[in-house]
Amino acid sequence: MEEIFAFREKLEDWVERMLLKGIRKFESADLATLARLEASAREYGMDFLAELIARLAEAGGHYMRDAKAGVELLTERYLYMVQYVNMMKKPLSQAVAD
Amino acid sequence: MADFKSDFQRWIGLCNEEYLIKYANKGLYNRACKEIEKGVTVSYEFMDDHVRCALSDDSVCLLYGDIERFSCSCPSDKICKHVILAIVAYATQHQPAAGMGDAGDEPAVFKPDFGWLLQLHPSDFLQAFTAAQIEEVLFRLEYGEALEVAETSFLTVTLQLQQVEVSFDQEADLSRAMCSCKAKGNCIHKLECLLRYRLVHEIDDREALQADITDVSYDAEVAAEARALLAEVLGIGLAKLPETVCTRFELLAIAAHNGNLPALEKDLRGIKGELGLFFQRHVKFSQDVLLDRLARVYLGLAALEKSERPELKKQLLGSFKSKYHTVPHLTLYALGANPWETRSGYKGVTYYFFSLADKRIYTYTEARPVFYEGTSFTYATSYKSKAPWGGLVTMEELSHSQVSLTSAKTNREQRLSSSDETKLVVLPRENIEELDLGETLCRDLAERMGEGAGVLFEQATEHVFLLPTKSVLQVFYEAATQQLIITVEAHDGESIPLVIPYQGEFDKTIRYLENNKRLLELRDVYWLVQVRGDELYPISMLQGKSLTSLKLDL
Numbered sequence: 001m002e003e004i005f006a007f008r009e010k011l012e013d014w015v016e017r018m019l020l021k022g023i024r025k026f027e028s029a030d031l032a033t034l035a036r037l038e039a040s041a042r043e044y045g046m047d048f049l050a051e052l053i054a055r056l057a058e059a060g061g062h063y064m065r066d067a068k069a070g071v072e073l074l075t076e077r078y079l080y081m082v083q084y085v086n087m088m089k090k091p092l093s094q095a096v097a098d
Numbered sequence: 099m100a101d102f103k104s105d106f107q108r109w110i111g112l113c114n115e116e117y118l119i120k121y122a123n124k125g126l127y128n129r130a131c132k133e134i135e136k137g138v139t140v141s142y143e144f145m146d147d148h149v150r151c152a153l154s155d156d157s158v159c160l161l162y163g164d165i166e167r168f169s170c171s172c173p174s175d176k177i178c179k180h181v182i183l184a185i186v187a188y189a190t191q192h193q194p195a196a197g198m199g200d201a202g203d204e205p206a207v208f209k210p211d212f213g214w215l216l217q218l219h220p221s222d223f224l225q226a227f228t229a230a231q232i233e234e235v236l237f238r239l240e241y242g243e244a245l246e247v248a249e250t251s252f253l254t255v256t257l258q259l260q261q262v263e264v265s266f267d268q269e270a271d272l273s274r275a276m277c278s279c280k281a282k283g284n285c286i287h288k289l290e291c292l293l294r295y296r297l298v299h300e301i302d303d304r305e306a307l308q309a310d311i312t313d314v315s316y317d318a319e320v321a322a323e324a325r326a327l328l329a330e331v332l333g334i335g336l337a338k339l340p341e342t343v344c345t346r347f348e349l350l351a352i353a354a355h356n357g358n359l360p361a362l363e364k365d366l367r368g369i370k371g372e373l374g375l376f377f378q379r380h381v382k383f384s385q386d387v388l389l390d391r392l393a394r395v396y397l398g399l400a401a402l403e404k405s406e407r408p409e410l411k412k413q414l415l416g417s418f419k420s421k422y423h424t425v426p427h428l429t430l431y432a433l434g435a436n437p438w439e440t441r442s443g444y445k446g447v448t449y450y451f452f453s454l455a456d457k458r459i460y461t462y463t464e465a466r467p468v469f470y471e472g473t474s475f476t477y478a479t480s481y482k483s484k485a486p487w488g489g490l491v492t493m494e495e496l497s498h499s500q501v502s503l504t505s506a507k508t509n510r511e512q513r514l515s516s517s518d519e520t521k522l523v524v525l526p527r528e529n530i531e532e533l534d535l536g537e538t539l540c541r542d543l544a545e546r547m548g549e550g551a552g553v554l555f556e557q558a559t560e561h562v563f564l565l566p567t568k569s570v571l572q573v574f575y576e577a578a579t580q581q582l583i584i585t586v587e588a589h590d591g592e593s594i595p596l597v598i599p600y601q602g603e604f605d606k607t608i609r610y611l612e613n614n615k616r617l618l619e620l621r622d623v624y625w626l627v628q629v630r631g632d633e634l635y636p637i638s639m640l641q642g643k644s645l646t647s648l649k650l651d652l
Contacts, residue, residue: 016385022335075329076400079393086390 007040011085015078023075024067026060034060052081103144106163110189112210112268113165117251118185120265120276121165122177130182140187151184159184166274212253214270215292216299220306226272227289229311235289236304236311237423237510242455245294252276255291259427259504264291305409314411317357318403324350324362325399328369328392336385341377344370361416365395422507422515429454429525431533433564434626434638434647435497437477444468445475447650449497450562450626450637453512457536459562462486462514464493477603481650486516491524498645500527530564530624530640540565543594547632561629562637565594570620575600575612582608584617584636586625596627596636598648607652 014033018026034057041050056077063070119127133155143150148162157180159170168181223232244258252265263278264287277287293303327346331339347370354363369391375383402414430451439445446465453460464483466475485496487503502523507515514520540546540563567586571593575582580600585593600608611617624640638647646652 015389018335019332019385019389020335020337022333022338024333025335071333072329075332075396078332079396082389082393083397086386086393089386 004044007037007044008085008088010040011037011081011088015082015085018078023078024071026063026074028064031057031060031064049084052077052084056081102147102149102163106144106149106161107192109163109165110185110192112251113185113189114251117165118182120252122182126177126179126182127186129179130186133179133183134187134190138183138187140184142184142188151180151188153180153183161185164269210249210251210253210268212249212266212268214268215253215266216296216301217270218272218292218296220303220310222272223289223292223303223307224310226284227286231284231286231289232307232311233421234423235286235293236308238290238425239293239297239304240456241425241427243290243294243426245298247295247298253295255295257287257291257294257426260287262287262291264288266292309408309412313358314408314415316359316402316415317353320350320353320357320359321362321399321402324354324366325396328396328399331373332392332396336376339373344373344377347373359415361414362395362399364416365391365398369395422509422513422517424505424507424517424519426504427455428460428503428506428508429500430460430503431500431528431530432497432645433459433640434645435481435493435650436628436637436647437481437649439468445477447477447480447493449493451514452533452535452538452564454533457534457538458512459538460508460512460514462516477650485522486518487520487522490522494650497647497650498527500525527643529642531622531642535564538564543588543592547629563627563629564640565625565627565634567594567623567625568621570618570623573612573614573617575608582611584611586623594634596625597633598636604649607649610652611648 014030014037018030034053038050038053038057041047041053056074059070059074059077063074115127137154139154141152143152148160151159151161153159157171159168159178159180161168161181161184165177168177170178170180172178172180227235243260246256246258248254248256252267254263254265256263261278265276267274272284272288272292275284275288275292277285279285279287296303327343327350331343347366351363351366351370354360354366369388372383372388372391374380376388398414402411405411405414430453433450433452435447435449437445437447444465445468446463448461448463451460451462452458464480466473468475481494481497482492485491485493487506491499502525503514504521504523505517506520507517509515543565546561546563565586566589568589568591569587570584571587572585573582582598582600584596584598586596587593598604598608598611620639620641622641626637626640627634628637629635636648638645638651640646
């Protein structure tokens with residue numbers, strides 16, 4: 001349980017760091033972080049989250065090759081992850097009620 | 099011609115006493131029957147699409163096999179004695195078995211068919227009724243009504259609580275339906291009866307109608323601009339964001355207001371407020387809240403662009419302010435009253451009621467602006483003043499009673515209006531312990547506290563519920579925070595602090611509560627509490643039939 005909690009914190013950290021520095025500053029270090037987060041998510045059996053992270057990393061890679069075309073996709077996928085992370089914080093009953 | 103004659107005879111089969119009286123009136127019908135008794139006779143001559151009826155008193159009328167189409171040589175332009183006489187005489191001559199004047203025997207000849215009422219398509223209602231009527235009726239359908247359906251020559255639907263009766267003809271024509279309210283044209287009762295009748299037969303038109311009457315047009319340019327601005331904020335990152343961005347949010351919020359995007363307007367102001375806190379380095383700033391909001395708004399706008407279904411669009415667009423609609427009947431159990439004052443200069447008292455039928459809390463608020471000089475508003479005078487809805491009781495009495503309201507006006511937030519049309523009847527008050535309080539009763543406090551969190555800039559929906567408690571553990575005034583804390587014990591043994599912040603106006607009340615030992619003797623009391631942030635503010639105490647509003651009754 002504690003491991004998952006620590007994992008969640010890592011997720012939140014990365015998400016908040018991106019909010020501060022801006023998505024346009026997405027760099028290869030972020031790709032590496034995302035790869036680690038994806039691996040952890042798979043380890044804990046959170047396949048949907050792993051899929052979200054993988055797709056975000058994919059958009060990140062795309063953005064680094066072509067900044068103009070990729071930013072919109074990257075923003076959208078980043079926000080999908082944000083929503084997932086936010087959902088993890090809420091108690092289940094409330095997430096359903098929302 | 100043979101066709102017309104058989105159509106005509108089928109129609110005559112329908113024309114029994116009830117039918118004729120409904121379309122004309124009892125006096126005319128009786129006079130026509132008397133004339134026949136006196137010996138007036140009629141000779142009938144069938145034409146292609148009508149029958150010429152020559153009466154022995156020299157008047158001549160033409161019948162077309164439809165109660166609304168006739169003509170007579172007499173000066174009357176409405177249905178007259180002669181027309182009725184011609185119909186009744188024909189029926190008695192040609193269908194003696196039908197037993198004119200006795201509605202019960204007639205089906206042997208003709209059984210009216212009201213299948214058309216169930217075959218109507220929602221689009222038919224849109225033609226016959228206005229969007230406002232449909233909206234009002236859809237709102238009313240959320241409330242129960244005692245429905246009575248009787249099939250004779252008409253299909254009569256009675257809304258017993260409203261004491262309204264609508265009769266539908268067997269002819270598939272809504273404009274021929276007759277309502278006891280006597281309003282001209284298609285009144286809302288017709289629609290309400292029709293929709294309720296169809297609901298009984300498991301035809302639910304609500305979703306289709308709701309979708310059709312909703313205006314889901316919006317300014318796509320503003321939506322796109324808002325999305326671009328959000329992307330910009332996320333792209334640049336908070337660390338390098340210029341403060342001028344707040345102005346851009348405000349301008350876009352105004353554009354959103356004009357572009358029929360109410361939810362976006364509210365959200366943009368919310369984000370602006372949150373960013374303002376960030377720039378001020380305010381403790382209330384929360385990255386979580388901001389991120390959550392940015393994600394919700396951005397993805398909501400993306401969804402809005404893609405969505406086709408109007409009801410989904412409506413949900414994404416939000417609504418500006420909710421309208422008040424009449425609901426037939428409410429039985430309300432008073433839960434207490436709470437005086438308040440806002441920083442923007444309003445004072446008022448909000449009264450809380452529990453509705454026994456739909457198990458929700460309704461409120462009635464009396465408020466005055468106090469920022470003008472010379473305006474005086476005191477809670478005490480407001481509390482002692484006459485209640486709306488007939489003025490039978492004072493607000494104080496109302497806030498301790500159980501009442502029944504007919505034709506109450508309320509909006510989607512269950513706020514009651516002081517409408518003159520509403521009638522109030524005071525009922526004997528039940529014990530709070532015997533009521534089925536539904537979701538209004540708090541069973542899991544932790545869950546209740548979570549609700550409504552993170553809505554700093556949204557107009558928070560007031561969150562009020564009943565907290566059952568075993569006893570009062572402690573009452574003390576905390577000087578550091580300037581508030582009175584009443585610690586109560588829940589049924590599971592948990593101790594819960596209820597907080598009353600100090601206000602000069604309620605100095606006496608707070609002192610009384612602090613020093614009164616009897617408070618500690620209370621057992622099995624229900625508290626009406628309001629959630630604000632992570633604190634619980636008590637409004638009133640309830641037990642059996644009794645109720646005490648803390649700030650007004652002590």
